[in-house]
Amino acid sequence: MRKSHNCKDVVSQFNLMLDGELNPKEEQNMMCELQRCMHCLQEYNLEEKYRKFIQERVQKKSCPSSFLSSLKNKFEQSKDID
Numbered sequence: 001m002r003k004s005h006n007c008k009d010v011v012s013q014f015n016l017m018l019d020g021e022l023n024p025k026e027e028q029n030m031m032c033e034l035q036r037c038m039h040c041l042q043e044y045n046l047e048e049k050y051r052k053f054i055q056e057r058v059q060k061k062s063c064p065s066s067f068l069s070s071l072k073n074k075f076e077q078s079k080d081i082d
């Protein structure tokens with residue numbers, strides 16, 4: 001059974017990911033969750049951290065750079081005021 005999305009859970013998992021506590025498969029799941037729910041990042045001001053995290057991943061080639069640009073688009077779309 002698939003667990004329903006819970007922002008609090010995702011955020012605590014996210015912090016583990018930043019600490020390098022998650023294995024690559026868990027990281028992938030985490031990124032999918034975050035793509036689904038930008039609210040998690042915005043609510044807890046994690047956008048910046050997440051962006052840096054992805055950037056590092058891209059540099060280490062463990063994440064496609066297309067992922068980073070799609071992420072950037074998402075952040076830009078989600079900002080109404082500028």
Ligand SMILES: [Zn+2]
Pocket residue numbers: 005006007010037038039040
């Ligand atoms: Zn969420």
